[in-house]
Amino acid sequence: MVTLEEYETVDLFSNWDQKTQPIITIDNLKKWFPVSQQSILFSRVVANIKAVDGVNLFLNKGETLGLVGESGCGKSTTARVAVKLEEPTEGSVYFKGIDIFQPMSREEELAVKRQLQMVFQDPYSSLNPRRMVLDLIKEPFDIHYPDMLYEEKESRVLEILAKVGLEDYHALRYPHEFSGGQRQRLGIARSLAIHPEVILLDEPVSALDVSVQAQILNLLHDLQKEFNLTFMFIAHDLSVIKHVSDRVAVMYLGKIMEMCPTGELFRKTAHPYSVSLLSAIPRPDPRIKMDRIILEGDVPSPINPPSGCPFHPRCYKAQEICSKVTPQLEELQPNHYVSCHFPEI
């Protein structure tokens, strides 16, 4: 069988320098969802849900960046824009140096989408229940490689099923016949089928039981090695994030609070929000007794986020400046980015 690369017709990314440039750079990304008020004659926008409100981050080739934050902070929206499922309100996403929201030909568009894939939390709702597994996993080939022979598509499907730990006969089954963990394997197979370079995994194990979660985490680890994949791994469980990530980005109310190598997040925690988040995790060891920082109140609404630093109303270090001036994400130490006026480092 020829390699998939030989099907490639456009060469968009020849200017990308792997050694010095990240594979993905997200630059001041904003995604606002308008809230409109309907009257009989017209509707007008009365507010905006600022789901993503100035996110900066980057992914290096071959690494796993963990993206962690509480529900509603904008993780999924960031990922959906980054794989071009949605348009940004402002800001840019660069993939191998190319701004993916610049006008481009359909061929170029497909070339970008081929290399950027996403896996969702609930594999069931992301898999059409009326289609057989074979067709579900074949679909990316139909879209991206319409000229490929049916037999080749089919054998590629079987190959990928084997890679994710499923059997040939599973190809003739329907999604409802699979358990949660197996469905997640299907979701992974589908995203992997056309050999993307980057996969954004949106809470891929959050809905699974721990014994099954471990299987999927190990599978992802093996696949990453084998295919030299770059992962952005979204989760709200910091133990999972610590386990899978090379670097971590901590998100709060549409912004990145801290981004650094995983070890440093735990050893040299810089942002007061990260400190609070780490302190809140219940530890499965009855002998650990901790002085816990318990945050007051709830995460504010993204419709009307606090002025200045979005964390200031709940922050134990906040001073007057925090409510007035929005701190920028700055590289305080090599590879350690923090947006805080009074960081702990």
Added chain:
Amino acid sequence: MAQNKKILDLRNIYTYFYTESGVVEALDGVSFDVNYGEPVGIVGESGCGKTVTAHSTLRILPKNGKTVAGEIIYKGVNLLDLPDLQMRRIRGKEIAMIFQDPMTSLNPIFKISDQMTEVIALHRKCNKKEALEIAIETLDLVGISEAEKRITDYPHQFSGGMRQRILIARALALQPSLLIADEPTTALDVTIQAQVLEIIKEMQKKLGLAMMLITHNLGVVAETTKRVHIFYGGRVVESGPTEEIFLDPKHPYTYALFESIPSLEKDKTRLETIPGNVPRLINPPKGCRFHPRCKYATEVCSRVRPPEFKFGKGRRVACHHFEELDLHIDMEAIRESRKAIKEEA
């Protein structure tokens, strides 16, 4: 005669569901107890019978479910023998329950005050005005600020964490002796979970409540309970003091479960996994229900239900081979890595 320490004693409970596809053996000879004033954890992955245990105890099973054998001794009385009317008095007043999803247990169309005062008046035999005072007092106790004002709000005007506090307040206002909390923080974010757990722990201590805390989160049990019962496939596989079980699990399932969770303390690239899936309880595995997934299973395991071995200070294990196995969590490695983390900091 020594006073009975047990407030609740489940003896050999069998609860079945009758469905079109067959009989679901949801609880298959479950025995465990809860002492007066003691927080006890019920732990296991989804579908292992945790919620059914709670519902069997309160006798609120759906129509197709029935506890067909066993005794549920509460304060010396077998609840399964009580007439409906008396059972109704037990619910709420004696045994209170809080559920995973606070929204479904609060009626969206009534004010909080309406949803609290009526039951309080009924169970504590007081008038509406006194009931309102009690309601405000307990809301205040669980950290709802301006409870006097907020009590006339509707459920949707509160966040998830606040709604869970309201449910805790409603449960506690009736001064129950036993609180059953079914995954009370599972739907909450980790910082909010920390708030709610803190309140549950504080209330439990302050009021000397016995508590059955149901969860799949090992961190939550470790921090909240003194004793724990591990469930697998509708049976209790291991019981004992929380600290001992976490440090020195004896059942192969308990051990595998602990080893399969990523931990903040351990550095590992691959997790231990448990092959396969949690069993379905229509035609469950014969013998030991864990045997198809167990590393140590032998022929006898697939045939004979393992007896319960008692040892140490109140420990119980249901495994044919537990005495020959040398399972232990590598505490040394964990301690080392924790020390390293501290030193670097």
